[in-house]
Amino acid sequence: MLNEKLKNHNLILASGSPRRQQFFKELELDFEIRLKPVKEEYPPRLIHFEISNYLAQLKALPFKTELKDNDILITSDTIVWHNNIAMGKPKDEDEAFQMIKSYSGTTHEVITSVCFTTNSYEKTLHAITKVTFKILTDEEILHYIKTCKPYDKAGAYGIQEWIGQIGVTKMEGSYFNVMGLPVHLVYKTLNDIVDAG
Secondary structure, three states, rough: OOHHHOOOEEEEEEOOOOOHHHHHHHOOOOOEEEOOOOOOOOOOOOOHHHHHHHHHHHHHHHHHHHOOOOOEEEEEEEEEEEEEEEEOOOHHHHHHHHHHHHHHOOOEEEEEEEEOOOOEEEEEEEEEEEEHOOOOOOHHHHHHHHHHHOOHHHHHHHOOOOHHHHHEEEOOOOOOOHOOOOOHHHHHHHHHHHHHH
């Protein structure tokens, strides 16, 4: 369906995330992966989805001079927003523990921004999912960190992993967004881009 519509376009996913790459495969899209290193820093004045929007756009910058007419570049960034703080990827076990401990018995937001860049325009969208955890014991948190080593994940956890299975009691919004990509938004926006000609 969508892949047929995109046959005259070259889809570029600028993400090393195996989860995002898998989502693109499951959407039955032909795409290439291109990676360029970017220092993921943002101005301290930014809050909430402004942060993930900024970082998704920042990741597109190194590609802009090399995009061809039929290229569609997709960059993305996910943060966990909790207690008015953006939780990034944890540096070590202690930081991962403190992050997950802070979610215990509370609700936080997972925000993923997706930036679509072509030769002629750029569009950035975001999705927000509210995730509620049960009260977690220290033993549960440590078990998860030691077995799953969630150091590559924003907010120090993957909802599809053990901690999500035993800990998440409620969710409002897209499950796939929490995994790192609001797939419904990507599908709709790519359709809109092609339909707009």
